[in-house]
Amino acid sequence: MTKQRKAVALISGGLDSMLAAKTIMDQGVHVEGINFFTGFCVEGHTHAIRANNKAKPKRNNSLWVAEQLGIKLHIVDVIEEYKDVLINPKHGYGAHMNPCLDCKIFMVNKAKQWIVENDFDFIITGEVIGQRPMSQRKSTMPIVAKESGADDLLLRPLCAKNLPATLPEREGWVDREKLHEITGRSRKPQIAMAEQFGFDDYSQPAGGCCFLTDASYSAKLVDLWKARDGDKQYDLDDVMLLKVGRHIRPEQNFKVIIAREEGEGRFMQGYKKEFITLACVSHPGALALVDGTPSAEDLFLAARITARYGQGRDAEQVDVSITGKDGSERVIQVKPLGAEEIPQEWFI
Amino acid sequence: MIKASLNARRLLCPLPVIRTQDKVKQLKPGDQLEVICTDPGVMQDIPTWCRINGHKVLETSAGDHEYIIILEVGA
Numbered sequence: 001m002t003k004q005r006k007a008v009a010l011i012s013g014g015l016d017s018m019l020a021a022k023t024i025m026d027q028g029v030h031v032e033g034i035n036f037f038t039g040f041c042v043e044g045h046t047h048a049i050r051a052n053n054k055a056k057p058k059r060n061n062s063l064w065v066a067e068q069l070g071i072k073l074h075i076v077d078v079i080e081e082y083k084d085v086l087i088n089p090k091h092g093y094g095a096h097m098n099p100c101l102d103c104k105i106f107m108v109n110k111a112k113q114w115i116v117e118n119d120f121d122f123i124i125t126g127e128v129i130g131q132r133p134m135s136q137r138k139s140t141m142p143i144v145a146k147e148s149g150a151d152d153l154l155l156r157p158l159c160a161k162n163l164p165a166t167l168p169e170r171e172g173w174v175d176r177e178k179l180h181e182i183t184g185r186s187r188k189p190q191i192a193m194a195e196q197f198g199f200d201d202y203s204q205p206a207g208g209c210c211f212l213t214d215a216s217y218s219a220k221l222v223d224l225w226k227a228r229d230g231d232k233q234y235d236l237d238d239v240m241l242l243k244v245g246r247h248i249r250p251e252q253n254f255k256v257i258i259a260r261e262e263g264e265g266r267f268m269q270g271y272k273k274e275f276i277t278l279a280c281v282s283h284p285g286a287l288a289l290v291d292g293t294p295s296a297e298d299l300f301l302a303a304r305i306t307a308r309y310g311q312g313r314d315a316e317q318v319d320v321s322i323t324g325k326d327g328s329e330r331v332i333q334v335k336p337l338g339a340e341e342i343p344q345e346w347f348i
Numbered sequence: 349m350i351k352a353s354l355n356a357r358r359l360l361c362p363l364p365v366i367r368t369q370d371k372v373k374q375l376k377p378g379d380q381l382e383v384i385c386t387d388p389g390v391m392q393d394i395p396t397w398c399r400i401n402g403h404k405v406l407e408t409s410a411g412d413h414e415y416i417i418i419l420e421v422g423a
Contacts, residue, residue: 066396067399075397
């Protein structure tokens, strides 16, 4: 009896990895999914934070894809290990702070470790030649395979026919003729394939599935490192807070993070022990966190900024509470800053 | 049968799922796990994770910005 081969599919939650996994499942291979959580994944986070996104389903797309495919999904926390990928990318960054090629190598390497530990035979990704300008080019495909250590155990079902045959193809574990030869950025072949498979609901995030491809997010990350004298270490709370609120930096030594709506305010409440918090008390207004080492004068300015984003913005005077990390609270009276008093360069 | 509890407050998805997954690995079939979260996304994600991995959700409840899921570990 022929041994049933087992493959692990990198599942991002998008359409390509879903189609890649389905293509291989249809050849009788046992497939399970793996998803790596770097801390920068778009999945889940922001729509969980922001109250005004209540109408959108708060589903995690990688889990949803696994359920549609009927496969197990292993979600792996790689936050700590990923720091080195982000801070020291051998192949550099993309348009923003996205180390896409190093990231792909890292994830395929982790998948390689996983198949060894779990007695699986090969790895599947949804990569397509020419799909992404940095990590999915014809020239980078062998780099990912080689530098990840996966070599010819890495099969890309969506574009396999444009690449040399891998071990699963050569050994007959999968039929190369039933694999695909998609290239380029057009989504038409994938959409047609999704129709064939009967998938009518799938996620296609325009900017990919990573916050590091976002210009605004990347600017905040660079600002954070700069404010820490170039120290690029970070923790998960740093990463999370860059996704929330308006970030305003009047001086190098401090910035103010102001909630933009109720959900963000509630989320930021959880950081009261780590940050000085400001809130308007005489008028309705947003919660603000102060990051850094503000002087008394800086806190006064932070209070004026906070008042600017409350309903008392046109009042002569607003009472603002300042709560220390130890819970001590005092209230000061400030005149809200006018819109013209906040220079554009303060906004990160 | 063990009845375990997991505090996943303040964590955003998928971290509550990851912590649940890690905790379940330490339990045996038939054991129960109560997961307490603040991210409403868990009401969708943890039951999905349970379904695809063969565990059973016994109870879910939502309170004042807190969400509790009790699951039974599958075989």
